[in-house]
Amino acid sequence: MKIAVCVSHVPDTAAKINIGSNGTSIDQTGVTFVVNPYDEFGIEEALKTKEKLGGETVAISLGGDANKETLRKSLAMGIDNAVLLKDDSYRDSLSVAKALAEEIKVQGSELVFFGKQSVDFDNSIVGQLTAELLGFNCVSVVVSFTIDGNKIICEREIEGGKEVVETTLPAVITSQKGLNEPRYASLKGIMAAKKKEIIEKTPASVPNYVELIALKKPAAKQPGKIIGTDSSAVPELVRLLREEAKVI
Amino acid sequence: MANNILVFIEQRNGVIKKSSFEAAKAAADISGKLGGTVEAVTIGDGIENLEKIGAYGIPKVSHLKNNELANYSASAYTELISKFSNDGGFDIIFFAATSMGRDLAPRVSVKVDAGLAVDCTALNVEGGEIIATRPVYAGKAMAEIKITSAKKVFALRPNVFNPGTPSDQSAEIVTVTVDSPDLRVRVTDVKKSDGKLDVAEADIIVAGGRGMKGPENFHLVEELARLLNAASGASRAVVDAGWRPHGEQVGQTGKTVSPNLYIALGISGAIQHLAGMRSSKYIVAVNKDKDAPIFQIADYGIVGDLFEVMPVLIEEVKKIKS
Numbered sequence: 001m002k003i004a005v006c007v008s009h010v011p012d013t014a015a016k017i018n019i020g021s022n023g024t025s026i027d028q029t030g031v032t033f034v035v036n037p038y039d040e041f042g043i044e045e046a047l048k049t050k051e052k053l054g055g056e057t058v059a060i061s062l063g064g065d066a067n068k069e070t071l072r073k074s075l076a077m078g079i080d081n082a083v084l085l086k087d088d089s090y091r092d093s094l095s096v097a098k099a100l101a102e103e104i105k106v107q108g109s110e111l112v113f114f115g116k117q118s119v120d121f122d123n124s125i126v127g128q129l130t131a132e133l134l135g136f137n138c139v140s141v142v143v144s145f146t147i148d149g150n151k152i153i154c155e156r157e158i159e160g161g162k163e164v165v166e167t168t169l170p171a172v173i174t175s176q177k178g179l180n181e182p183r184y185a186s187l188k189g190i191m192a193a194k195k196k197e198i199i200e201k202t203p204a205s206v207p208n209y210v211e212l213i214a215l216k217k218p219a220a221k222q223p224g225k226i227i228g229t230d231s232s233a234v235p236e237l238v239r240l241l242r243e244e245a246k247v248i
Numbered sequence: 249m250a251n252n253i254l255v256f257i258e259q260r261n262g263v264i265k266k267s268s269f270e271a272a273k274a275a276a277d278i279s280g281k282l283g284g285t286v287e288a289v290t291i292g293d294g295i296e297n298l299e300k301i302g303a304y305g306i307p308k309v310s311h312l313k314n315n316e317l318a319n320y321s322a323s324a325y326t327e328l329i330s331k332f333s334n335d336g337g338f339d340i341i342f343f344a345a346t347s348m349g350r351d352l353a354p355r356v357s358v359k360v361d362a363g364l365a366v367d368c369t370a371l372n373v374e375g376g377e378i379i380a381t382r383p384v385y386a387g388k389a390m391a392e393i394k395i396t397s398a399k400k401v402f403a404l405r406p407n408v409f410n411p412g413t414p415s416d417q418s419a420e421i422v423t424v425t426v427d428s429p430d431l432r433v434r435v436t437d438v439k440k441s442d443g444k445l446d447v448a449e450a451d452i453i454v455a456g457g458r459g460m461k462g463p464e465n466f467h468l469v470e471e472l473a474r475l476l477n478a479a480s481g482a483s484r485a486v487v488d489a490g491w492r493p494h495g496e497q498v499g500q501t502g503k504t505v506s507p508n509l510y511i512a513l514g515i516s517g518a519i520q521h522l523a524g525m526r527s528s529k530y531i532v533a534v535n536k537d538k539d540a541p542i543f544q545i546a547d548y549g550i551v552g553d554l555f556e557v558m559p560v561l562i563e564e565v566k567k568i569k570s
Contacts (some may be wrong), residue, residue, distance in 0.1 A: 013500040013520040017388035026389065037501050094357070094364065119500055121384050121391070123366055125354035132358035137433045138322060140351045143494075155439075157495065158347040160446035163320065164437040177501060178494045209363025209397040213379065216390045221526060224547035226538075231560035233550050237532065238564045240548055245530045247452070247509040248476060248568070 001055035004109035005046040005079065006100050006130070007039040009063055009070040010120040019215050024090070026215065035070045038115025040077075040182040041175035045145055046113050047078045048180065053147070056080050060103050062096055064088040068198050075193035076185035082196065083107075085203040092210035093121075097129035099203035104134060109170075116141045116174040124174075131172035139165045143178040251284035254338040256329055257301060257309060258348050259292045262318070267344035267406035267449075269304050274371060274409045275342040276305025281373040284339070288419070289332050291325055291426075293318040302419030304411055309419045314426040319438065320348055322355065324429035330359035338399075340378075345403035346448075353403040362399035369408045369506075369527070378402070386500035386523035406449060407506050408527075445479035447498055452509045453528070455481030455498055457521075459514020459535060459554055463491035468558045469513060475565045481505070483515050499524035514554050517542030534558070 011017065011031045018027040035043075046057050059074035061067040062085040071082040085099050104112055112131075117124030124140070131138030137152075143162065144155040150169050155162045157176050185193070227233040227240070241248045255275040257268045272288060279286035288301050288309040301309045312328050329352070333341055341356060343349035345367045357364040369390075370381040377394060380402060384391045395401075447453050454473040456466055466480070473480045482492035484499050498505055500520035510528035515521060517533075517540055525531070526545050533546035534554045543549045550557055 011385065013386070014518070016519065017385045019389060026385070092363070093354075119386065122386060122504075124350055125364060125366055128351060128354035129358055129364075132326070132355045138351075138355070139433065141347060156347070156351075158438075159449050160444060161438060161440040163435045164439065165322075165433060166436050167323075167433040177497075209395060210365060211394045211396050213392040213394055215384070216392065218383070218387060218390050218526065221545045223544050224531075224549065226543070226549045226551055228550055228552070230550075230552045231557045233552070234557060234560045234564050237548055237550065237561070238568065241509065241530070241532070242568065245509070245547070247530050248565070 001049070001053050001111060002107060002109045003046045003050055003055055003057045003111045003113070004104055004107055005039070005042045005057065005059050005074065005113040006126070007043065007059050007061045007070050007074055008036045008115070008118040008120070009033050009061060009067040010036045010118050013037065013119055019217060023214050024212050033066060033069070035073050036115050036118045038117060038119070038175055038177070041177065041179045042113035042115050043074050043077050043079060044180045044182040045173070045175060047183070049111065049147060058083060058107050058109065060085065060100060062087060062091070062099050062203065071198050072193050073185065075196050076189045077183060078189060082198045084198050084200050086200050087203055090208070090212060092208040093123050093126050094129055094210070095206045095208050097126050097133055098206050100126070101130050101133040102204065103201070104130070111169060112136070112172045114172065114174045116176045127172050127174035134170070136170045136172050137167040138172040139167060140174040141176045142173050143176050145173060145179060250339050251279070251282040252338050253279050253284065253286040253340045253342065254333050254336065255286065255288045255306060255342040256349070256352070257288050257290035258344060258346060259290060259295050262292060262294045262296050264295065264297065264300070265344060265346060267346055269411040270406065270409040271342045271344045271404050272301055272304040272306050273411045274404055278371060278373065278378060282376065289329060291317050291328055298421050299418040300414070302417040303414030306419055308422065310422045310424055312424050312426050314429055316431065317426060317429055319435040321429065321431050321434040322351055323432040325352055326355040326359060327430050328426065329356050333360050340400045340402070343401070343403040345405050349403050353401050357401040360399050361397070362401045363395035363397040364401045365393055365395055366403040367405045368402055369405050371402065383504065383527070386504055386520065387526055388523045405506065407451070441495065445477070447479045447481045447496060447505050448503045450479035451507055452476045452478035452511070453481045453498070453505060453507045454478045454511045454513065455483065455515060456486065456513045457483035457515030458485045459516070460486065466492065468562070472511070472558070472562055472565065475562065475569055483521050484518070512542050512546070513558065515542055516540040517544070
């Protein structure tokens with residue numbers, strides 16, 4: 001089976017985020033970029049599925065040259081091929097999904113994994129948008145995945161529980177933490193990945209439907225009061241929560 | 249440009265979600281500013297108290313009914329909402345950004361050819377246009393965005409928009425029977441995690457971190473949570489250590505939350521954790537390290553040994569709850 005995994009290249013979750021001078025992007029100074037953590041679960045599930053069913057895997061990423069690092073890591077983990085849809089400009093989620101959907105068609109993939117969201121813009125919609133554009137079935141925020149022939153059974157996380165979802169190929173699955181334990185790239189894998197070619201393509205330009213007006217820092221929160229240093233402060237804490245904050 | 253608004257009302261087990269009332273009120277408010285009509289659509293089998301949507305400013309709700317639609321089906325719900333919107337000539341669709349809303353809104357947006365803004369925490373009307381604010385980088389920054397396409401879909405973060413005081417108005421209910429829904433993607437079972445509240449939906453969260461010293465001590469967190477009718481939360485460190493389930497994780501690779509009260513116990517406040525809970529309305533921190541970053545954003549702090557503080561806190565809360 002042909003399996004694709006879409007990966008994004010994002011600031012590490014430990015990074016401090018400052019706004020760049022243009023007011024619409026972040027200041028990248030000192031920011032380490034990594035494979036989007038949720039995409040690692042997608043990579044792992046793609047690899048496990050290929051190990052079970054055979055076939056071929058491809059990692060697809062949209063962005064600038066820096067994204068090659070994330071594609072290289074995908075190859076090192078064991079993904080067979082890598083495609084960079086090279087475009088540095090601002091694209092909204094729908095326009096990203098349109099580019100990915102076109103490439104997935106070219107690849108002929110029947111099963112596509114995404115992370116449930118990129119930890120940069122946190123939209124958690126590109127997988128679903130891509131599925132809808134392709135006419136594929138889709139299950140999002142998946143914590144358990146099984147495939148038997150054409151039939152897929154997943155568990156997806158919902159508020160206070162899980163839904164068991166049944167569907168069929170072709171399908172898009174977006175991965176949540178808990179789906180699997182992503183493997184580490186082996187030294188052999190890292191060496192092999194260095195030799196592999198990352199295919200570069202230019203995605204078609206499509207209009208954005210969403211304009212980014214500005215990025216801002218959230219309103220600073222003022223540090224509050226230290227009420228005490230032991231349990232003798234508890235009655236005052238409870239009083240403040242009841243009478244000042246009125247939250248209990 | 250016409251501004252006819254449709255709100256999707258979400259039900260689980262026949263009960264309308266609180267976040268749908270929030271979305272309904274926000275839609276009614278936006279409609280008041282933009283002009284045009286506002287109405288609601290819901291999907292399911294039996295749904296309790298549907299007329300109550302009227303109390304949040306929505307005069308009419310259409311109930312697309314079929315017993316196979318009691319549980320969520322992404323394919324069927326997408327098809328039905330999109331067709332309802334297109335047939336009714338709606339320009340703007342509102343969802344609550346719940347796990348269902350976040351799954352559904354993007355699919356519907358493709359079907360109706362709309363731009364999409366998810367997880368909005370504020371909506372403002374400027375010069376007849378809606379400017380949405382949404383957290384990015386798990387709340388380390390806020391994006392102001394504008395949908396430029398003719399049709400627009402907004403999904404609103406739960407627990408942020410104030411549904412206000414309900415009026416005594418009832419909505420007109422129009423029931424439409426659905427024949428043979430498209431069940432290519434369907435929920436066959438729902439597994440509840442033993443009646444516990446979810447951090448994403450709770451008004452109060454009691455969260456424990458590494459300072460809890462071990463999984464055996466989390467009964468203290470759970471007891472305080474139970475007394476306050478709160479959800480139990482956890483930091484990434486304790487989830488990664490296997491002390492607590494991932495569903496409880498708050499922070500950048502867990503859930504981003506905005507409860508009325510967040511009680512952080514033995515959580516130092518790593519940047520990715522603070523990002524996920526800093527928009528809580530009130531924050532309490534108990535930590536023995538006075539330099540812990542959590543105190544930078546806490547409204548009330550106790551710098552002390554939480555194993556000495558917690559039993560007293562539990563007793564004091566018991567007193568006020570009895």
